[in-house]
Amino acid sequence: MMKGLKKWRLFGLLAALTIFLSGCGEEYLSTLTPGGTVAKEQYKLLLLTSVIMLLVIIVVVIIYVLVIVKFRRKKVGENTIPKQVEGSHILEIIWTAIPIVLLLIIAVPTVSLTYELADTKAMEAKDENGNATAVTVNVTAKLYWWEFEYPEQGIITAQELVVPTGEKVYFNLKAADVKHSFWIPAIGGKLDTNVDNINTFYLTFDKESDSLKDGVFYGKCAELCGPSHALMDFKVKTLSKDNFDTWVKNMQATKGKKADKNSTDLGEQVFANSCISCHAVSGEGTAAIYPNLATFGDRNRVAGFIEHSEEGIKDWIKNSQKLKPGNLMPVEKDLNKGKEFTDEELDALAAYLMGLSVEK
CATH class of the missing domain: 2.60.40.420 (Cupredoxins -  blue copper proteins)
Incomplete structure (x- = not known):
């Protein structure tokens, strides 16, 4: 009777976990529903590594189960010792070569994407009139809020980042007090904001946020920074290029x-x-x-x-x-x-x- 109850408890736990995980795919918040080119590339890399890890787990489990079934005591007897393979050159080569190959499959696209996303030279590009061709935002993380300065436009806001869609938006990240971390889960991976140096990267925003549940993407601090770390949120409003230009003019x-x-x-x-x-x-x-x-x-x-x-x-x-x-x-x-x-x-x-x- 108790064994049956334990099984039902396990089933109930798994059912509750399934319901809980069903909330992880919200378009405005989840890395599993990427909303920009950067997020999509990172999502592909996540899928690649997950498939490889799952493959390794499946192979190991199959071997484990086969060994248990084939060499169980009831089948082979008390004193039977399976054939020993210690020192086999072929096996040594196989289980050394396979991990190396798998690591290379993961490492090559990871390193390539890391360098690609770190390329922010276009941030300095100017047109014939000397104006910046890209939108750049200076992000300053503070206890416990976010400041967004647009140096080329001469405007500043807080708590709600406003950006254009369909182009790269470059960020200069720094912290005013302690280490924080800038993260918009649906748009791209996090990057730390430090007191002593400026980190730079770019993100792209593919769709306007007004169609989302709350009309914004959600951003968070992803580095434990104090008692209100969990409440250090910011929101991201994405606009078409024309609407963004109008917003800038209204701010000015x-x-x-x-x-x-x-x-x-x-x-x-x-x-x-x-x-x-x-x-x-x-x-x-x-x-x-x-x-x-x-x-x-x-x-x-x-x-x-x-x-x-x-x-x-x-x-x-x-x-x-x-x-x-x-x-x-x-x-x-x-x-x-x-x-x-x-x-x-x-x-x-x-x-x-x-x-x-x-x-x-």
Whole structure:
């Protein structure tokens, strides 16, 4: 009876595991559904190595089972010793040569693809007017958020990377504090961001993200970096080339935009008296200590993981350290000169932030 129960437990475990793994193929998040040329090449390499490993496992299991069946004690008796093959030159050559061949089959495309993906010379290419021909993004990883600067366009944003489809997009990766790792699972493998040096690589984005479940690809930090590492997400919005150019122009058009302390909008007043010392609302600019909020109303999440709504904003302002331990967001009283915001101020501030948009 107990043996039967154990078998059913195993079956239940396998069934639950199957259901769990069925969620690993989401197009916006999974390496198993590649959304760009780089990801597709890496996926092919993953399939190649997996097939070879599976082949090795199958051969070993077959030999193992055959030996058990052929030389089981009931069949050959207690004192029978199978023929010994120790020292056989033929067998030694076979089980030395086969692993070498398999390793070469894996190594050649792996090394070739590694060098191909590391070639970023086109990042420096200029047209006849001296303008860069490729889109380059300076990515800076910080505790616990991401900054995206477009040096050629003179714009900057945070938490949501916006890129064109159908071309190589080049990245300069660095960290502002500790080691992080930049990873967009559906678009390409991860690459570390370091404090002392800049890593460069490129990715390609084959489709526009508006058809995806949340309208974005998901990006993550893939290097343990502190207590809120698991919450260090970012989103990637992919646009056609024309729509990307329009987005850039809209960002550049925010030049000089500032929150006014004397505004008739209470939310803008509150922002100008509390948040403006840390956050900019103009998309044109350079690297900053804290996230740029010019596109806050266009984002997919608050702080990378909270529902993008006025309620989510208010919850973040009041409980930022509880929700994302170790981040540099000041507590509510430090923001508001030692006092908590009133409900009216919070409502107005949340509405103002949701209105910061270059797409609407």
